[in-house]
Amino acid sequence: MELLSYEADVVVRNAYLVTMDPERRVFQSGALAVKNGRIISIGPDREIGVQFESVRTIDAAGAAVHPGFIDNHNHLCLHNMRWAYPEIPDPIHSPDPSAKSYWDICADEVEYAGSKLASLEMARNGTTCFLEAGTLTTPDAGAKAIEDVGIRGVLGDPFIFDVHEESVPVIERYPLDTQRAFNSLGSELKRNRDPDGLVRGHVNLRGMASASKDLELAAVTLAQEHGVVLNQHQSYHPNDTSSDDRLRGSHPLVYLWEIGALRQNCTFAHMNIIRDDEIDPIADSSMSVVWCPAASMLHAVGGTFHGRHAELYAQGVNVALGCDSANWTTAFDIAEQMVLAILTARDKTGQIGLLTAEDVLTMATINGAKAVGLQDEIGSLEVGKRADLVIRHDNLPEAQPGMDPIRSLVLSTRSKSIDKVMVNGEVIVDNGHSTKVDEAEVYARSRESSRWLAERWTIPPLSPRWPPIA
Ligand SMILES: [Zn+2]
Structure with missing residues (x-):
């Protein structure tokens, strides 16, 4: 059988794919294709993975992928x-x-x-x-x-x-x-x-x-x-x-x-x-x-x-x-x-x-x-919805032995196992860090703003209960 090839911007492959669609389908080895920020196809990796040619392929290495x-x-x-x-x-x-x-x-x-x-x-x-x-x-x-x-x-x-x-x-x-x-x-x-x-x-x-x-x-x-x-x-x-x-x-x-x-x-x-x-x-x-x-x-x-x-x-x-x-x-x-x-x-x-x-x-x-109020746009991984999703990794003690990925991510790994975050098909967090902003700069501006507020406010800032030794 000859397989047709379609174009996508991103294909996420080899994922334990938790769709949250109305049937609550989960694909043991799933994939999804994204074009212009929206999901254009979703299903077993053996089908999606070979049907699409994409600019970027992300291998989830068997870890959970779920809606943001x-x-x-x-x-x-x-x-x-x-x-x-x-x-x-x-x-x-x-x-x-x-x-x-x-x-x-x-x-x-x-x-x-x-x-x-x-x-x-x-x-x-x-x-x-x-x-x-x-x-x-x-x-x-x-x-x-x-x-x-x-x-x-x-x-x-x-x-x-x-x-x-x-x-x-x-x-x-x-x-x-x-x-x-x-x-x-x-x-x-x-x-x-x-x-x-x-x-x-x-x-x-x-x-x-x-x-x-x-x-x-x-x-x-x-x-x-x-x-x-x-x-x-x-x-x-x-x-x-x-x-x-x-x-x-x-x-x-x-x-x-x-x-x-x-x-x-x-x-x-x-x-x-x-x-x-x-x-x-x-x-x-x-x-x-x-x-x-x-x-x-x-x-x-x-x-x-x-x-x-x-x-x-x-x-x-x-x-x-x-x-x-x-x-x-x-x-x-x-x-x-x-x-x-x-x-x-x-x-x-x-x-x-x-x-x-x-x-x-x-x-x-x-x-x-x-x-x-955005149930038609986000909240589940379905064809036509925005590609807003989280890609996990399993490289953590809390993710082992990995028999039930949903209980793992909710009860034991929580946010520790987040590798990538995608919004509109764009990877905004990679390897746990922002791809969009300089994180150190964000922290520095926040500390500066905190000092600025403290100088202007009539409420005195907290003295630590255990005062640090200078
Ligand atoms: Zn409130």
Whole structure:
């Protein structure tokens, strides 16, 4: 039989290929071909490998290849202050009323440096797309950092709220002003004019008892009209949940459902404090829930036991994962969130099989794509989708003996076994390092920015508990 030869830009061969397609097909020795940034063919290596002539062939040497991770909740800009300030008071919600907010001090270059560090951290940890939670003071600075590193970012309108509750930090730059809130809504949607752009926009509310009924409805409707998600923080901590209860007169998810603001395109982050009567509205609306396990546990919020993330997932709710922000998480590393999700769910419920490695990989990929509103473009390795993927290596003790590559990568190798990361068919991480930016330069700019912030802030930086000897 004569085989036809087709042209591709890149062919990835000899991969333990985890597609995350609707049938959850896995090819023991698989291959995929990429042209113009999209997957044009996928299947057994013995077929794809001989059908395509490509500019570049990547041999995965039998290691796992899977879709890039999607981080559905983070704050891109705060990396320059990671661990620079004491845990209590936390560096944003300072009890000192004279202390300026981080966002009133931050300069564009500082925001660019922090965003670049955060994007680099994500890229190296296999995250190829993330949803930013509406806290960039200069979204253009963040967008440039994301493009420079080469991952995808979906940015939100900064600080939209029209109700002031205790959980909202005072930011001079973003005053409580109903007109400002309504006028700014949808400001990042302009980025969707370029369908090939790495940086896109969604509609974002700050959330947690900070929006009126009119603003909630305007935001979700605008998002729906533009085919994007409405993202907001929701039910993070008992404090903001009690504010919401008081403001709404009922539990917040019940209230939002009753006013018609809880819809399929809603992606709410945290959702740590969920009461019995909120389960049905969440399930019936087909909304997405973003579980940030580290962000709950680090600040002793109690999401592990008050949250219902694993139970909602088991019920068919689209649960995805998020990291949150520098001082609210361990790292921008979705692999860590995956393992924390499994550990906390099993420990809480006493059910060993409640969440599997395959379940959390689903949350981190295809569910993440739905939650970010890009399920037709990313989240699985299928013909027509963007070639956003992670290529592993097996050259690690934690990868041995390699009998179950999915459990290996979720539970033991996590981010350590990442060799290459591809976005749009371009290798942006090779041998674990960025091909796009000078990493040492990114680190130097971040340290410089951190010092710049420390000089201007009225909150004194942290003195180490074990002061180092000079
Ligand atoms: Zn957040």
